[in-house]
Amino acid sequence: MRLAKHLGLPVANVETIVVHDRNLPVVERYDRVLHADGRVDRIHQEHVCHALRVGPDHKYQALGGPSLMKVAQVLEAAVGPEALEALLRAVVLNVLIGNADAHAKNSSLLHLPDGSMQLAPLYDLVSTLSYPELDPELAMYIDDVRRITRVSRDRVINEASSWGVPRARAVEDLLARAPAAADAAEAETKGLPETVRTTFDLQLASL
Numbered sequence: 001m002r003l004a005k006h007l008g009l010p011v012a013n014v015e016t017i018v019v020h021d022r023n024l025p026v027v028e029r030y031d032r033v034l035h036a037d038g039r040v041d042r043i044h045q046e047h048v049c050h051a052l053r054v055g056p057d058h059k060y061q062a063l064g065g066p067s068l069m070k071v072a073q074v075l076e077a078a079v080g081p082e083a084l085e086a087l088l089r090a091v092v093l094n095v096l097i098g099n100a101d102a103h104a105k106n107s108s109l110l111h112l113p114d115g116s117m118q119l120a121p122l123y124d125l126v127s128t129l130s131y132p133e134l135d136p137e138l139a140m141y142i143d144d145v146r147r148i149t150r151v152s153r154d155r156v157i158n159e160a161s162s163w164g165v166p167r168a169r170a171v172e173d174l175l176a177r178a179p180a181a182a183d184a185a186e187a188e189t190k191g192l193p194e195t196v197r198t199t200f201d202l203q204l205a206s207l
Contacts, residue, residue: 001027001125002188003097003200006181007174009089010121016189023191030121031110044111045120048074048104059103061140066104068140072163078109078117085170086119088160091142092174093122095156095207098129098199100148103139129203130195153207178204 004011013028033041048066049059051074058065068091075083087107094102108120128134129148136147143155143162153175157167182200186192 001025001122002185003178003181004093004122004125006184007089007093007177009093010086010119011125012121012123027123030123041113043113045108046111047106047108051078051109052104054104056105059105059139061103062137062146066140068142068159069162071104071107071140075107075109075119076163079119083119084160084163084165085168087163088156088165088168088170089174090122091159092156092171092207093125095142095148095151096174096178096200096203097125097196098127098148098203099125100128100134100136100138101126127196127199129199130193148203149206151206156207175204175207 001011001014005013012030015026015028016023017026018024031043031045033043035041048071049056052066052070054065057063061067068087072084072087075087090102090107093099106122106124108123109117110120111117129136136149138146138148138151142151143158145151145155153171156171160168160171178200182197186197
């Protein structure tokens with residue numbers, strides 16, 4: 001999540017604290033508004049599985065859940081064409097960090113008081129490839145590639161093209177800035193497991 005922040009992507013604020021000698025992440029809520037008088041307003045959040053009436057047992061594409069195309073269609077209809085580039089950047093980021101668990105519940109809409117909707121910031125970013133026991137199969141396939149270790153730059157671009165996004169500079173831009181952003185995020189994260197950075201470096205080289 002710190003990497004996403006250094007790349008300029010909308011992401012929830014996160015800190016780490018130590019509890020009983022364990023590092024734990026603390027994520028700031030972005031779906032609440034705290035007023036000066038102490039009142040708290042709740043901003044309704046709807047993830048894409050909700051929007052598509054898909055139950056949590058079917059959040060993975062392999063189990064009949066939403067594809068990236070379906071997510072793109074929901075986001076474009078609710079927010080507008082600019083949501084597609086945001087989705088593309090999120091896809092690139094998830095491939096970079098080795099997050100095979102980026103399913104449709106991790107893309108959400110915020111229902112604002114004026115009736116409009118906007119994309120929620122990124123809020124569940126994890127390097128699943130850093131855990132060898134976890135399956136590297138993608139929660140949502142990228143240009144029909146099913147294993148995150150086999151996703152190439154061209155496959156990402158092909159996937160985005162299927163949503164109607166032409167060959168965008170977003171992919172090249174993120175990849176160019178990713179090493180420096182990773183260095184900055186790593187410097188801020190005490191005790192970062194070596195496997196997390198190794199996974200990032202291997203994924204970047206594959207793209």
